[in-house]
Structure formats: C-alpha cells, structure tokens
Amino acid sequence: MYQGSDVLILKDLAELAQRNNTIKDEFYDAHDIKRGLRNSNGTGVAVGLTAIGSVHGYELIDNKKTPAEGRLFYRGIDIYDIVNGFQKEGRYGYEECVYLLLFGELPSKEQMERFNKLLYCSRQLPTGFIENAVFKTPSRNLMNMLQRCTLFLYSYDENPDDSGVENLVRQSIELTARFPVIISYSYQAKAHYFDKKSLFIHPPQKNLSTAENILHMIRPDNKYTKVEAEILDLCLVLHAEHGGGNNSTFAARVVSSSETDTYSAVAAAVGSLKGPKHGSAxxxxxxxxxxxxxxxxxxxxxxxxxxxxxxxxxxxxxxxxxxxxxxxxxxxxxxxxxxxxxxxxxxxxxxxxxxxxxxxxxxxxxxxxxxxxxxxxxxxxxxxxxxxxxxxxxxxxLGIPPELYTPLFAAARVASWCAHRIEQIVSDRKIIRPAYKCVSENRHYIPLAERKDITKQGCCKAV
Structure with a gap:
C-alpha cells in the first residue's frame, strides 16, 4: 500500500489522468459519434448478423422508437413457445435450449438423451483442477474466480487453440457443463475461507438436470423441491440468450474475431457480465x-x-x-x-x-x-x-446468496457465448475493428530537461 508522500503523488497523477481523459460532450455531437453504439433515436447501431437469437422491444415508425410488447426468440422460436412447451410436458428446459442455441435445431428425444450424457461426462473437472484453481486461491468475488478458472481450463486442454468446428463444439459442451460446477465449488470455497463456514463439496449427479445439480451442490443437505428446481431451470432458460448486441456476447464476438482461443473469448465475456451495468443488476x-x-x-x-x-x-x-x-x-x-x-x-x-x-x-x-x-x-x-x-x-x-446471482447468469449464458463464437468464426472471418476519431491537437516533443511538472501547476486542459 502507498504511504506518506506516495499517496499525494498518486492523487496528483489521478487528477492528471482525469483531466487528460475527459472529452467534452460537444465533440461527440460535432463528429456524430454513436456513444454506446446507440443511434440518436435510442436504437442500437447494426454491427453484424446473427441467426442465434433476436430481441424485439419496440417498433420504428417514421424513424421514431415506438413502444411495443417485448418478444424474444431463440433460433427463431418464440420464448413463450419454448417455455410453455417443456413446462406443459413436465420437463426441465435448459439443456434443450443449450442444444437449440449451439446447433440450431430442437433435439429429438434420442438426441436429447445422448446430449445429456455428454453434458454429464463433461461436468467432471480435470484432475487437480479443484485443488489448484479453486481452493489454493479462493476469491471473495465469484465472478473473478470464474474468470480465472475459465482461463485456467486452457492449461488442461490438450488442444486449446484449434478453431475447427468440431473442437469448438467440444469446448462449448465442456464449458457449459463445467460452469455450474465451478461456480458451486467457488461459492463453497468462498463461504469456507472468508465466511468461516463448513466446507461442503458435493459432486454433480448423473441423472440430475443442470438446475437440480446446482441446488444439489450449493446446499449443505443437497435437498430441494420440484418447484425450486423448476424455477431455477426457468431462470437459466430465460438468461440463456439475448441477441448478439448485449455487452458480454458482443465482447465474446469481438475477442473471437481476433482468432484467439475459446477460453480467452469466454473469459472476456465473463469480465463484461461482472459489470454492474450488465449482469449484476x-x-x-x-x-x-x-x-x-x-x-x-x-x-x-x-x-x-x-x-x-x-x-x-x-x-x-x-x-x-x-x-x-x-x-x-x-x-x-x-x-x-x-x-x-x-x-x-x-x-x-x-x-x-x-x-x-x-x-x-x-x-x-x-x-x-x-x-x-x-x-x-x-x-x-x-x-x-x-x-x-x-x-x-x-x-x-431460493435462499441463494447474492454473490451467486451473477455467476448463475454466467452459467446460463455461457452456451450462448459459445454459439455466437462459433457463428463469428464460421461466418465472419474479419477482425472487428471499429474506428475512433482522435480529437487531440498535434504537439511538439519537448526534451526532458525543458518540461514542467504539470501535476503541481494543473495546466492541462481537457480536449
């Protein structure tokens, strides 16, 4: 920690950074900059195409944003139809939505059974992962832990950088299966090391849904009711996808466009979701x-x-x-x-x-x-x-502690991030590289001996 004069120096530097990074509002207007990638009428700037999900919340009439009833589609299927479909049949729906988002089709009964088997096999974390990634460096913030664990999985992947579709599908299934396990174990580690509670490590169960497994793993007694599991499953379904423009999905697409590995792209999305303007609302x-x-x-x-x-x-x-x-x-x-x-x-x-x-x-x-x-x-x-x-x-x-709220969002959304990553790599090979207009004035380089200590004089002006 800084002490004494170092604190004053840091304060001066912070003031300098504030002054020289403040761009006046009129500059944005003068250059017609779409702040937040938003048009003047409140709509989002179109930056890409997707077939994965769509969000409709208004109508444009004479270029004016006009209120309308909200609609949400996963691969062209209305969310009401999806939810009413599995609820009517008394099933859990999240795994079906994962299949739909990743592969673009609703699975048959046999396909669903095979996919659930893959998910179960993929839930098992690599040998030594829990000890090295979770228990040796627990965190008070579970999103920070999830981001670190996502990057840590790279080291356990024998083929982490292959961006072929088959490898991307394998990684997508593994991440979707492992995120609920990671957040559950990270919560138990946090509760034990920081909150001084007993440590409970319950392995995921083969014949349980994702929602059931989460409740099984985070609760000391493993118990839950059918209604509890059904409503958590519904939360996962409703959080699973929200179009390509939401901040975390866009982050995953931007990073994926650089042709980096899956773990780096998904970790970037986790970092975005952690923000209070996005996932922690x-x-x-x-x-x-x-x-x-x-x-x-x-x-x-x-x-x-x-x-x-x-x-x-x-x-x-x-x-x-x-x-x-x-x-x-x-x-x-x-x-x-x-x-x-x-x-x-x-x-x-x-x-x-x-x-x-x-x-x-x-x-x-x-x-x-x-x-x-x-x-x-x-x-x-x-x-x-x-x-x-x-x-x-x-x-x-449900008695779920607040520190798990956003990680649950991430566990629901990771399959969508992976789906958008696959679509980005398959359909659009160009790196996403928007333009920024520089508004600073050109200046001469000043030799070191001739420079003034501007942190004391406060002579810097905002551009």
Whole structure:
C-alpha cells in the first residue's frame, strides 16, 4: 500500500489522468459519434448478423422508437413457445435450449438423451483442477474466480487453440457443463475461507438436470423441491440468450474475431457480465429492496412505498442515482417477456414458501414505479419490469446468496457465448475493428530537461 508522500503523488497523477481523459460532450455531437453504439433515436447501431437469437422491444415508425410488447426468440422460436412447451410436458428446459442455441435445431428425444450424457461426462473437472484453481486461491468475488478458472481450463486442454468446428463444439459442451460446477465449488470455497463456514463439496449427479445439480451442490443437505428446481431451470432458460448486441456476447464476438482461443473469448465475456451495468443488476435489486425495508415503516402500505420510491427517483434515497433497479430496459419498452414468464412462476414459488407478502412487495414496486413515471413524464412513457426484478426475488426465495446471482447468469449464458463464437468464426472471418476519431491537437516533443511538472501547476486542459 502507498504511504506518506506516495499517496499525494498518486492523487496528483489521478487528477492528471482525469483531466487528460475527459472529452467534452460537444465533440461527440460535432463528429456524430454513436456513444454506446446507440443511434440518436435510442436504437442500437447494426454491427453484424446473427441467426442465434433476436430481441424485439419496440417498433420504428417514421424513424421514431415506438413502444411495443417485448418478444424474444431463440433460433427463431418464440420464448413463450419454448417455455410453455417443456413446462406443459413436465420437463426441465435448459439443456434443450443449450442444444437449440449451439446447433440450431430442437433435439429429438434420442438426441436429447445422448446430449445429456455428454453434458454429464463433461461436468467432471480435470484432475487437480479443484485443488489448484479453486481452493489454493479462493476469491471473495465469484465472478473473478470464474474468470480465472475459465482461463485456467486452457492449461488442461490438450488442444486449446484449434478453431475447427468440431473442437469448438467440444469446448462449448465442456464449458457449459463445467460452469455450474465451478461456480458451486467457488461459492463453497468462498463461504469456507472468508465466511468461516463448513466446507461442503458435493459432486454433480448423473441423472440430475443442470438446475437440480446446482441446488444439489450449493446446499449443505443437497435437498430441494420440484418447484425450486423448476424455477431455477426457468431462470437459466430465460438468461440463456439475448441477441448478439448485449455487452458480454458482443465482447465474446469481438475477442473471437481476433482468432484467439475459446477460453480467452469466454473469459472476456465473463469480465463484461461482472459489470454492474450488465449482469449484476439483480444484486442491485436485492440491495434496493433491503434499503426499502429499512426505510419504509410499513411496506404493505402502498402510499408509503410510493413516497419512498419517489425519493429514490429524485436521487434523495438509496444510492442516489435515480434508478429503480429492475425497471426499464435498453430494448424492451412495454414489456419484458422474460419478466412475465418468471413472475408467473415466482408466484407459484411464493405460495410454496409462504412468501406472498414478499412477492407482493416486488409486484407493488413494479406497479407503483409505472405510476410514478407516468406522473413525472406523462402517460405516453413506456416502462416495465425487466427480468432482474423477479430473478432477484426468486433467488432470495431460493435462499441463494447474492454473490451467486451473477455467476448463475454466467452459467446460463455461457452456451450462448459459445454459439455466437462459433457463428463469428464460421461466418465472419474479419477482425472487428471499429474506428475512433482522435480529437487531440498535434504537439511538439519537448526534451526532458525543458518540461514542467504539470501535476503541481494543473495546466492541462481537457480536449
């Protein structure tokens, strides 16, 4: 750690870095820069093609973003049809979605059985991996651990750099099978070494689904109910794919376009998903709800709850960023189909857990936020609950600790990252290389003896 004068030097350098890396807003406007790869009408800039998944949340009418009911498709199949299909038959659906995303077709019964066998065989981590990658260097942050473990798997792969489709498929199946095991063991290591709890290492079971295995591995007694496993399976299905433009999938495609190895590309996606603007939003929902409970004397009183939500919007409460977490989305406007599907199943779990008061709190947050935004911005505003609102509720009712929320997202999404990587390599061989306009002025090189200590004089100006 820095001490004494070193702290002051570091502070000066930080101020210098701040000044010389601040680009004025008017420069972006002058050069018509699509900040965040967003068009002026709020739509995303088209940068590629994909046949894997699509997200529809609005309509463009006269180049204006017009609200519409949200729709989500996996390989052209509506998510409602997928979920209703496996739920109607009383099956778990995540493995079927993995097959669909990776290979583009729904599997037959025989194909599904063979694929499940491959997944089970691939769940077994390499000899020495748990000891060397997990227990020797545990981490308080499970996403950091997952990213490190992903890169560590490269060393155990006898053919890590081969980008042929057969090898990519093998790696994709192995990563999809191993991510749930890695996050479960990483959680147990964190709970033991940092939280001083007993260490439980339960090996994955052959005849269990991915959702069942996760509950089996993270719980000390291995026990879970059918409804619990079904709703976790639904969470995995709904988190599995969300088009090529979401930040983590785009990261995987960008890195894959350089023709690097699968582990580097997937690790980059994990790093992206860790960010609070992407994969950890349901943690913010959890934190926000805890804050509401601490500050609203009667959470069943809608008037008091609405008043406090207004304070959050006005940046007077919670983290003072003016956001109701779990509400609104970059693409969806009138509705998020994932939230609607999960809300329905969450009610079923709330009945089983005798947690209807908790369910109603989240439901009231959703309804009152919509009312508040209409009061503030007018009746034409379109805002709806996104999946993070109800996934946070579901994980809480399942007793899943918050540090596992985002890793579960990663375990659900890894098959999609791999599918997009395969599509990128097969269909588009060009490295992704967008342009940045440089707005700094040209300057002369100054000999060392003639330079001034600008950290003390503060003479640097933002470009």
């Amino acid at each position: 349901n943690i913010k929902v959890h934190e926000m709800v805890l804050n509401i409970k601490e500050n609203v004397s009667n959470i069943q009183d809608k008037g008091k709850l609405k008043d406090y939500l207004l304070k959050i919007i006005k940046k007077e409460a919670f983290d003072k960023k003016g956001l109701i977490y779990g509400m609104g989305h970059a693409v969806y406007t009138s509705s998020d189909p994932r939230a609607l599907l999960l809300k329905k199943k969450a009610f079923e779990l709330a009945v089983e857990k005798d947690a209807l008061d908790e369910f109603n709190l989240y439901k009231n947050i959703e309804e009152l936020t919509v009312e508040l935004f209409k009061d503030i911005k007018g009746e034409d505003i379109a805002i709806s609950a996104n999946m993070d609102l109800y996934s946070g509720l579901v994980y809480e009712m």
